[in-house]
């Protein structure tokens with residue numbers, strides 16, 4: 018692993034140089050929130066942000082994409098528009114890089130997905146460290162630090178960024194800048210350790226994930242699932258904005274004449290009524306309670322059994338986006354029987370954490 022430092026006043030110059038490696042996208046402010054967008058000028062980039070509305074997942078698994086077309090007389094016609102486009106995502110937080118590493122396990126593992134894998138090869142990641150707010154619990158989910166999945170990662174140490182080079186492409190970006198990057202000193206390393214320790218200590222929200230799959234196993238019939246089912250609107254927001262929710266539906270757009278068409282995939286979620294609806298009209302998860310329960314069990318228990326860790330990275334998006342304020346950390350606390358109020362059974366699952 019190579020570690021260098023970049024003077025902060027040279028960041029603009031570095032951003033200009035990396036444009037030769039692809040179209041630069043970064044978080045920009047949008048109606049008081051943040052979203053990854055193509056930059057028209059570097060000054061629009063906001064590297065000091067809390068969280069983007071949608072995670073970088075949208076670049077690798079677009080909300081809607083054509084997989085292939087079929088044409089009379091030609092048969093199968095591949096659709097590869099945009100797949101080979103080189104992009105640079107500048108300013109990705111550690112938890113979102115971790116989210117991509119989780120998606121890698123799904124889309125680049127046992128069942129390789131060529132669409133996802135091609136994009137992953139063509140989209141570079143420049144990560145940046147961040148400060149936690151009252152909804153972040155990535156430290157609890159062991160996702161506040163990443164050691165892979167990015168090309169470069171920038172950590173603020175005052176007058177410099179402490180830069181970890183993650184790939185050969187990241188190294189090429191460094192080399193393309195000439196002598197912009199410098200060797201780190203012992204003082205830089207000490208400052209990095211001091212700041213990373215104080216960032217870890219600053220987390221206000223914590224959940225305990227040790228033995229959580231076992232707790233889920235034991236609490237399958239807990240009343241919390243009925244309470245959640247009564248509150249949840251099945252709107253799907255918590256899933257759409259989640260960096261590690263990856264379900265999609267496949268449907269054809271058939272043209273007039275029913276011969277030619279395009280096969281698309283679109284984001285789907287286990288929270289929607291139709292997700293577990295099968296031929297013959299049977300639905301395995303008719304109730305809202307069973308659907309939200311399924312989502313929690315898949316992320317915190319099923320994924321652990323299959324991939325060795327929960328798929329949740331603790332980004333806090335589902336907490337901030339739920340219209341009825343269902344809070345995953347409070348659900349976990351209630352299942353654990355954590356008493357932050359007079360009685361865990363009487364705790365309000367929708368109450369906001371104190372700022």
Ligand code: SF4
Nearest residue numbers: 259329330332333335
């Ligand atoms: S479940 Fe919620 S906190 Fe966890 S990764 Fe998904 S959106 Fe983020």
Ligand code: SF4
Nearest residue numbers: 249250252253255339
């Ligand atoms: S965002 Fe809230 S209301 Fe909507 S599906 Fe998720 S838990 Fe239910």
